[in-house]
Amino acid sequence: MPKVVIGHMDDPKSLTPIYDRFSDEHPELKIGCEEFEGAGEFAAQHEGIRFIWIDKGEGEVYLDVGYRTQEGDGEKLPDCYTSEKVDTENLPILQSIAENLDTLHPEILLPVESILSRFDGEITIGDISNEIRLMVETGIDRVDWTSRPKVRRSFELLLENYSQMGWSTKQEGSFESIKVGDQLTVTADEPVCARGKFRYWWIEDTSIFMTHLTTVRRLNYIRNAATKPSEFLGLTMPWLCYTETEDKLDGVNSVNNHVCHITDQNSQTHYHPAQAIGGGKPQHEIHIALEPSSLGIDVQEHGNYIDIFPEVDDLTVHQKIELSPGTIVYIPPGTGHRIVNAVVSVLGIPGFKLNNTIFLD
Incomplete structure (x- = not known):
């Protein structure tokens, strides 16, 4: 060794x-x-x-x-920064997940709530890649993350697009x-x-x-x-x-x-x-x-x-x-x-x- x-x-x-x-x-x-x-x-x-x-x-x-x-998800960035709005492709993803928390597997609920705590309905602030990692590392099959097919599709898109969110x-x-x-x-x-x-x-x-x-x-x-x-x-x-x-x-x-x-x-x-x-x-x-x-x-x-x-x-x-x-x-x-x-x-x-x-x- x-x-x-x-x-x-x-x-x-x-x-x-x-x-x-x-x-x-x-x-x-x-x-x-x-x-x-x-x-x-x-x-x-x-x-x-x-x-x-x-x-x-x-x-x-x-x-x-x-x-x-x-x-910017720790201390607030200086006033010279403007947080970017979530685009029309990604906004429905976050909205769908936020509206269906009661359908989620309990083991992914905490990282999902952490993601949504950065989302005010229009913008997201900060990097969510660690939350994505925590969800994946639970070992739970993605099919079982939610009991609703619509939300399942939202998670699939989130895993593809998560790096596009949280920018200022x-x-x-x-x-x-x-x-x-x-x-x-x-x-x-x-x-x-x-x-x-x-x-x-x-x-x-x-x-x-x-x-x-x-x-x-x-x-x-x-x-x-x-x-x-x-x-x-x-x-x-x-x-x-x-x-x-x-x-x-x-x-x-x-x-x-x-x-x-x-x-x-x-x-x-x-x-x-x-x-x-x-x-x-x-x-x-x-x-x-x-x-x-x-x-x-x-x-x-x-x-x-x-x-x-x-x-x-x-x-x-x-x-x-x-x-x-x-x-x-x-x-x-x-x-x-x-x-x-x-x-x-x-x-x-x-x-x-x-x-x-x-x-x-």
Whole structure:
């Protein structure tokens, strides 16, 4: 079983083994950690799509008039944004589902209600891809999601069209703030102007030249997806369902990200199988420990760690890795792990795959 690799950003040499393992296992992806100060441009450097995650500091990026985003279901977007009305194709889909909640299977009711909470009858605000994922991951056959054929058809269309909903458009160009945990997505042809002082991780996918992702995804503008009120789960790059093809079993997903705070009371040991359920690449993860106060999260000063279980059939064998801001842990598939009392940015390669999280406790 491959071992985890541990490094710390305060010791650049300790990151080399992480880079080496990453390059061996993901040759189509490039990775790095850099610091930025002053003003300049961010762009892809290997003719692909570059994803950037801030782990320390803050800054601003310039977003021009006409910029579109699926943020705004957390804190409200600035007044310079206008939420787009649901178009005539998708409006009947949401109306049909909203009018027939009593026909739904109880196990999909919560994510459906979460989708509808973003809908005011004319507009939707925010990204609903995680709710779609939760519905699919129940394992309930889509035929059984509702007892009404009309609503069944609405769900079929929702699964095809969900990425078209929840958009807002910027009405004037300006700089906007970016902070710890936020994500940037850039290409070679469309650089992003930035200013400030921050440290960041980046991964560039050299196998693609187009992306479904918007330039920024900011935690404060994204709904907290955690199910426990004392915890936090910000999905800056969730898994997109129903995008797979015969030659791309993971669809448009090559990297995902979320930022999470998990308490010791609710931490669960789990692993991601070395042979991916459903095909495609097995799920690898990089855990980047963040400074909790930078996100306004209070955690106890001591007892922040990741437990690693190299053999998932023998949990008596484990490794405890103490976490401090800047700790990096590369976790290969098939390795049990759990986060305790920490705030962590988790990078999933190719992403947080459907039905590929197996709980051990």
